[in-house]
Amino acid sequence: MARKKIQFETIRLKVPVKPEDLVGLKIGTVVYLDGVIYTAREGVYKKLLENGHPLPEGLTDLSNANFHCSPAASINADGSYNVGGVTATASFRFSHWMADWFKLSNAKLILGKGGMPVQDYLDLFVPVGAIYLTTVGYGTGALLGRGIKSVRQVYWLEELGNAQAMWVFEVENFGPFLVESDLDGNSLFEQHGKLINANLDKLYEGLKAPALSRFGETDDRKDELI
Amino acid sequence: MIKQNQIEQAAYQIMAKAAIDIPEDYRRGIENMAKWEEGELSCFVLQTMMDNWDAASEDRRPMCADTGLPRFYVKIGNEAKLESGFVGLEAALRSATARATQDIPLRPNRVHPLWRTDHNNNIGINAPEIDWSFEPEADWIDITTVHKGGLFGTDYRMLFPGDGIDGIKRFFLDTLIAFGKRGLACQPAIVGVGLGGSKDTTMVLGKQAACLRVVGNRNPDPKVAELELELKKLGNSIGMGAMGFVGTSMVADCHIEVGFTHTGGMPMSVHTFCLSSRRATVRISARGKTEYRGDPQWFTPYMRRESIEWPEKKYSSKQSG
Numbered sequence: 001m002a003r004k005k006i007q008f009e010t011i012r013l014k015v016p017v018k019p020e021d022l023v024g025l026k027i028g029t030v031v032y033l034d035g036v037i038y039t040a041r042e043g044v045y046k047k048l049l050e051n052g053h054p055l056p057e058g059l060t061d062l063s064n065a066n067f068h069c070s071p072a073a074s075i076n077a078d079g080s081y082n083v084g085g086v087t088a089t090a091s092f093r094f095s096h097w098m099a100d101w102f103k104l105s106n107a108k109l110i111l112g113k114g115g116m117p118v119q120d121y122l123d124l125f126v127p128v129g130a131i132y133l134t135t136v137g138y139g140t141g142a143l144l145g146r147g148i149k150s151v152r153q154v155y156w157l158e159e160l161g162n163a164q165a166m167w168v169f170e171v172e173n174f175g176p177f178l179v180e181s182d183l184d185g186n187s188l189f190e191q192h193g194k195l196i197n198a199n200l201d202k203l204y205e206g207l208k209a210p211a212l213s214r215f216g217e218t219d220d221r222k223d224e225l226i
Numbered sequence: 227m228i229k230q231n232q233i234e235q236a237a238y239q240i241m242a243k244a245a246i247d248i249p250e251d252y253r254r255g256i257e258n259m260a261k262w263e264e265g266e267l268s269c270f271v272l273q274t275m276m277d278n279w280d281a282a283s284e285d286r287r288p289m290c291a292d293t294g295l296p297r298f299y300v301k302i303g304n305e306a307k308l309e310s311g312f313v314g315l316e317a318a319l320r321s322a323t324a325r326a327t328q329d330i331p332l333r334p335n336r337v338h339p340l341w342r343t344d345h346n347n348n349i350g351i352n353a354p355e356i357d358w359s360f361e362p363e364a365d366w367i368d369i370t371t372v373h374k375g376g377l378f379g380t381d382y383r384m385l386f387p388g389d390g391i392d393g394i395k396r397f398f399l400d401t402l403i404a405f406g407k408r409g410l411a412c413q414p415a416i417v418g419v420g421l422g423g424s425k426d427t428t429m430v431l432g433k434q435a436a437c438l439r440v441v442g443n444r445n446p447d448p449k450v451a452e453l454e455l456e457l458k459k460l461g462n463s464i465g466m467g468a469m470g471f472v473g474t475s476m477v478a479d480c481h482i483e484v485g486f487t488h489t490g491g492m493p494m495s496v497h498t499f500c501l502s503s504r505r506a507t508v509r510i511s512a513r514g515k516t517e518y519r520g521d522p523q524w525f526t527p528y529m530r531r532e533s534i535e536w537p538e539k540k541y542s543s544k545q546s547g
Binding site for chain 1: 266267269270271272273274275277278279281282285287288289290291292293327328329330331332333334335337342343344346377378383384385386388389390392393395396397399400403404405407408409410412463464465466468469470471472500501502
């Protein structure tokens with residue numbers, strides 16, 4: 001039985017986004033982006049937030065979309081860039097930098113893998129009017145690669161390496177992403193996680209526990225490990 | 227005589243094939259899962275992934291920008307002759323990795339664990355890993371590359387014989403659920419289970435089971451094969467699908483590899499390959515002819531060391547006589 005292709009509500013957003021663009025945007029909506037986005041992850045956060053290095057001049061006017069990712073890219077002999085694709089990396093690891101990052105960068109879109117804990121949305125995202133967009137399947141590197149029209153600038157490439165440098169991309173029809181958190185801090189992952197958790201006790205019913213337990217940080221399977 | 231530059235060229239080609247073209251067996255497995263997936267978001271994810279694989283093949287660009295930790299599995303025929311020996315073979319694989327990283331391009335993922343030094347070529351101290359194996363009465367070499375993400379979805383536990391199948395099922399579920407939330411493990415994927423050996427053997431067997439056996443392949447031991455299917459079904463009954471959304475798509479297939487272990491123990495590992503399961507194999511014949519394929523054919527009877535001596539017939543003839 002061949003399934004029909006599922007169509008979800010889909011919108012395009014122009015980056016930098018304006019505050020009103022995000023109003024009413026529902027979790028689970030499919031999003032494509034046009035404009036300028038930049039990558040920033042632990043290398044950039046450390047450099048700017050811990051070592052106090054300033055943001056590249058003009059970046060905040062150009063873009064307010066921070067993608068947690070690194071590209072599959074190389075530098076040609078003539079100094080131009082060859083970008084194959086981009087794939088997100090898990091965002092929860094960057095949680096402790098986000099409060100300062102929002103202050104410094106004025107970012108309104110955080111793009112990445114797997115979202116962040118709901119408490120982060122409530123404490124950090126909602127107060128500054130930011131939302132989180134997750135990539136789909138986490139491996140749509142080729143589709144996202146198609147949406148990159150050019151490399152506008154790369155910062156700290158020598159110092160941080162390809163994977164950790166800040167890449168500034170011009171993008172068109174760049175996606176798909178799913179709205180994971182909205183302006184109220186609702187989370188798609190949290191909603192689905194709750195539904196799945198309801199089934200877990202039944203799943204383990206009748207399976208006896210191993211003889212040797214493990215020290216651990218949690219023994220509740222309903223917990224998340226992030 | 228197999229020449230070093232033939233090995234280098236062939237290894238370069240499989241690096242590109244692995245990065246760009248999803249293996250056929252795996253694609254069919256995911257297509258099949260998408261047909262039955264009733265969770266709408268989970269199904270949307272699978273359909274989008276298939277679009278992504280089409281885009282990768284059409285554009286000749288990597289399907290996933292996370293190169294993972296690109297590595298090699300080499301099987302050398304006992305009669306194969308290498309122009310530059312094993313050291314030359316390894317040099318060819320390192321050179322192919324660096325060239326492919328620049329040309330495809332691949333993300334240079336490999337960094338020093340402490341200083342985070344990146345040579346921008348996926349080469350470094352103890353990297354890329356090469357697993358070596360041999361094959362009796364063959365004069366070819368097989369080289370497989372695997373590009374597997376490595377941050378989530380893998381775990382190890384020492385179980386004991388008394389824990390039985392229940393213990394295996396529980397740890398299997400624990401690993402899938404823990405890393406499946408929010409889809410950190412990039413499921414659905416082929417899940418490999420290592421059982422037995424010493425701790426390092428358990429880890430290696432589970433990893434190879436996930437990465438080097440194709441969807442639909444079964445362990446030759448009928449009871450182990452049955453357990454593979456049981457674990458697959460169990461994983462797909464969690465209620466979780468792609469990206470940790472409500473659904474049923476967790477395990478594209480389950481492969482178990484076993485090794486004789488300590489009489490008191492039953493160590494177990496679980497390895498989740500990627501939703502973009504990237505692998506490609508080439509065979510280089512004694513005359514230097516290259517044949518590319520998707521199935522690594524890694525677990526031969528010799529590989530599993532199913533008898534005391536090799537070839538097996540020597541031992542079995544003594545036994546029957």
